[in-house]
Amino acid sequence: MKTLQALTRPNIWRLQPYSSARDEYKGQAASVFLDANENPYNTPNNRYPDPLQWELKKNLGRLKHIEPEHIFLGNGSDEAIDLLFRAFCEPREDNVVAIDPTYGMYQVCADINEVEYRKVLLDDRFQFSAESLLRAADEHTKLIFLCSPNNPTGNDLDADEIDRLLRRFDGLVVLDEAYNDFSDAPSFLSRLDAYPNLIVLQTFSKAWGCAAIRLGMAFASADIIGILTKIKYPYNVNQLTQNQALEMLHRYYEIERWVDMLKKERGRLEQVFATLPCVTKVFPSDANFFLVRVTDAVRIYNYLVGEGIIVRNRHTVSLCGNCLRITVGTRMENDALVTALQKYKI
Numbered sequence: 001m002k003t004l005q006a007l008t009r010p011n012i013w014r015l016q017p018y019s020s021a022r023d024e025y026k027g028q029a030a031s032v033f034l035d036a037n038e039n040p041y042n043t044p045n046n047r048y049p050d051p052l053q054w055e056l057k058k059n060l061g062r063l064k065h066i067e068p069e070h071i072f073l074g075n076g077s078d079e080a081i082d083l084l085f086r087a088f089c090e091p092r093e094d095n096v097v098a099i100d101p102t103y104g105m106y107q108v109c110a111d112i113n114e115v116e117y118r119k120v121l122l123d124d125r126f127q128f129s130a131e132s133l134l135r136a137a138d139e140h141t142k143l144i145f146l147c148s149p150n151n152p153t154g155n156d157l158d159a160d161e162i163d164r165l166l167r168r169f170d171g172l173v174v175l176d177e178a179y180n181d182f183s184d185a186p187s188f189l190s191r192l193d194a195y196p197n198l199i200v201l202q203t204f205s206k207a208w209g210c211a212a213i214r215l216g217m218a219f220a221s222a223d224i225i226g227i228l229t230k231i232k233y234p235y236n237v238n239q240l241t242q243n244q245a246l247e248m249l250h251r252y253y254e255i256e257r258w259v260d261m262l263k264k265e266r267g268r269l270e271q272v273f274a275t276l277p278c279v280t281k282v283f284p285s286d287a288n289f290f291l292v293r294v295t296d297a298v299r300i301y302n303y304l305v306g307e308g309i310i311v312r313n314r315h316t317v318s319l320c321g322n323c324l325r326i327t328v329g330t331r332m333e334n335d336a337l338v339t340a341l342q343k344y345k346i
C-alpha cells in the first residue's frame, strides 16, 4: 500500500479540524456546563451530543470485537462513502474503480465530487476478478469499491478474490457489507489487522431495523478513521440516534431472530418464485432480497404497483435486463406478492 499521506488529498492531510466546546473539555467530572451556549432547559435534548460517540462505539466495539479507534459512525453509510471521496480523491484528477452493477451511491458520490468513476462489469455469475479491477486502475486510482453481498445481485463476492485484491492494490479497498448479517460468509472485519488498506462499511439500516435513524459504520485502521473523523461535521450523529442505537445493541438477540426469519422466508420465496410462469430465473441470494428475471419487468412492475405492491425495477441496470429486485418482507407481505404474481397473465 502507498503511504496514507500519499493517498490523502494534501488539503485534508494538512487540515486543522474544527474544535467544538465539547472536544476541548475532556475527562474531569463536571456538573456545570457553560461552555457551548446551550439552553439549560428542555432536558434531555438541550445539550450537544458527544461528537465522537464514545459510549456507542464502546458498546458496538464489544459486540464486533473491534476497538473504538477503528470505528467511524456517520449519518448512514452514505456519509462515510461521501467522506471517503472528499478525503482521498482530488476532483478532476483522481479516479475510483467499482464493480458493475452495484449500489448506486458510489457513482452518485463520485459525480458530486467530480471524480472519475470506472466500472468493471461482473461476469455471468455476478463475480469479479481482482485482475480485471487492477487493469482498470492506474496511479490516480485511490479507491476500489466492492459490495458483498452485492446490491442488486444479492450474491456474496468470492472471498479469495477480495483477499487477492487487498494484497495487490496499493490504494484503499472499500468493502460494503450492508447485507453481511444475512450471509453465511464471515465478515472481513476480522481481517482489518492484516490489511491496512481495507475499509469495511456496515449499517443499522438493514438487519438492525433502523433505517430511519440514519446510522452507518466504517471500520478501518486508526489512521484512516482519524482522517474521516477529522473532516466530518462535528455533531454528525445526533443524540436520539445514539440512544436508539444503544438500545438496539442491548437487544441484539432480537436482530438474530429477525435475520433467521427473513432467511427462512427468502428460501421459501425463492422456491415459490421458481414455479411462477412469469419468472424465468431466480438468482441465488445471500441478502434480505433477491433478484429475479421475469418475462417483462416493466409490465410486471406496473401491474404490481396497481395491486399496491412496490418492488424495485432493475431492468435498466447492467446485466439485469428484465430483472426485478424483491425485498423479503413479513410472511403476509410475501404472500400478498406471490398471490398477485400467480394472478398475473403473461
Ligand SMILES: *Cc1c(COP(=O)(O)O)cnc(C)c1O
Binding pocket: 075, 076, 077, 078, 079, 103, 147, 151, 176, 178, 202, 203, 204, 205, 206, 211, 214, 215, 216
Ligand atoms: C442499503 C445500503 C446501504 C445503507 O446505506 P445507509 O446510508 O446506511 O442507509 C449501504 N450500502 C448498500 C450496498 C446498501 O444497499
